Amino acid sequence: MSSADIVGVDAGAVSRWLETLGVDFAGPLTFDRIGLGQSNLTYLVRDQDGRRWVLRRPPLGRLLASAHDVAREARILTALEGTAVPTPRVLGLTADPAVTDVPLLLMEFVDGQVVDTMPIAQSLTPERRRAIGMSLPRTLAKIHAVDLEATGLTGLASHKPYAQRQLKRWTGQWEKSRTRELPALEDLTRRLVAAVPEQCELTLVHGDFHLRNVITSCDSGEVTAALDWELSTLGDPLADMGSLLAYWPEPGEEETGGDFAASVLDGFPDRAELAQVYLTETDRDPAALKFWHVLGLWKVAVIGEGVMRRAIDEPKNKSATGTPTVERIDALVDNACRIADEAGI
Incomplete structure (x- = not known):
């Protein structure tokens, strides 16, 4: 593949950079887009001897301030080594x-x-699906147990109450990236603002933890790498678990999963099981988790709208699997409202 064929990467310049890093490789390097490609662009880099690396860069086109910060992602990953x-x-x-x-x-x-x-997901045995699913909340518990002082991450982000920060940030992102009026989402925003639970602790928060953002062992199904740390921050750990539940449709909710409703397949644990594993490991508040589940769905809807907007603005940001649709985003908001009703929010 010639450098002219690689969207977003100068192959020759990157090869010269790898030499300055002391990375041993047999050129020429090849670059292939991997992953969904709806946020930071990710490339599998290979040399002529079969060695492999991963390269990340922000998406093409107009970007929102503070989004897609790969330098920040690098800082977090470096801090988590060990x-x-x-x-x-x-x-x-x-x-x-x-x-x-x-x-x-x-x-x-x-x-x-x-x-x-x-x-x-369909190629996996039910046993493997269950092993993968049960590993997700255990991995989150490890992330939330990170010693901020020892890793030098105490200054990563504000220590102010996280729910208010999230509501302010993502409401702002909605205003900047929305493609239409959506009164149901605006009403849900008001309900969430009025129902914020007290924050009891401050931990590292991944910010975008779900099935597609981890690598799992081909043998055991255990998570071997958590990926995509660009939204990581400091805040309420239950936010991550709420997001995981938001990305975990159950049978009958397939539409909220868009092109990827893997969790409805036989073998994957249901949301109650995921929550129980996490709450047992961490002894955190089940009632507060319900709030964060609703906020997680709300945030996924806002993110989906942003992805849709970026694809409209710059078609090269579209991935092979497509982009969120108006119908899917509306279904997410409807589901969030239903769960909020059940939780008394």
């Missing part, structure tokens, strides 16, 4: 204009299985 949290190792970060017009992050390649399409 902790119990499974992550890929950072090999290099550059914003050198001789190499790239945006920051580039080079990471080690972690072998394993990424369950990011329905055919992959």
Whole structure:
């Protein structure tokens, strides 16, 4: 593949950068887009001897301020080396204009299985699906147990109450990226603002933890690497668990999963089981988790609208699996309202 064929990467300049990092490779390198490609763009880099690395860069086109910060992602991944949290190792970060017009992050390649399409999920045995599902809340518990002082992450983000920060941030993102009026979402925003539970602790928060953002062992199904840390921050740990539940449709809710409703397949644990594993590991508040589940659905809807807007603004940001639809975003909001009703929010 020639450098002219690679959207977003100058192959020659990146090859020269790898040489300055002391990365041993047999050129020429090849670059292939991997993953969904709806946020930061990710490339599998291979050399002529079969060695592999992963390269990340922000998406093309107009970006919202503070979004898609690969330098921040690199800082977090570096800080987590040596902790119990499974992550890929950072090999290099550059914003050198001789190499790239945006920051580039080079990471080690972690072998394993990424369950990011329905055919992959359908190919798994029910036993493997269950093992993967049950590993997710246990991995979150490891992330939330990270010692902020020891890792140097105490200054990563504000220590102010996290729910208010999230509601302010994502309401702002909605205003900047929405493509239409959506009164149901605006009403849900008001309900969430009025129902914020007291925050009892401050931990590392992944910010976008779900099935597609982890690598799992081909043998055991255990999570071997948590990926996509660009939204990571400090806050209420229950936010991550709420987001995981928001990305976990159950039978009858397939539409909220869009093109990827893997969790409805036989073998995957249901939301109650996921929540119980996490709450048993961490002894956190089940009632507060319900609030964060609703906020998680609300946030997924806002993010979906942003992805849809970016695809409209710059068609090259579209991935092969497509982008969220108006129908899916509306279904997410409807589901969030139903769960909020059940939780008394």
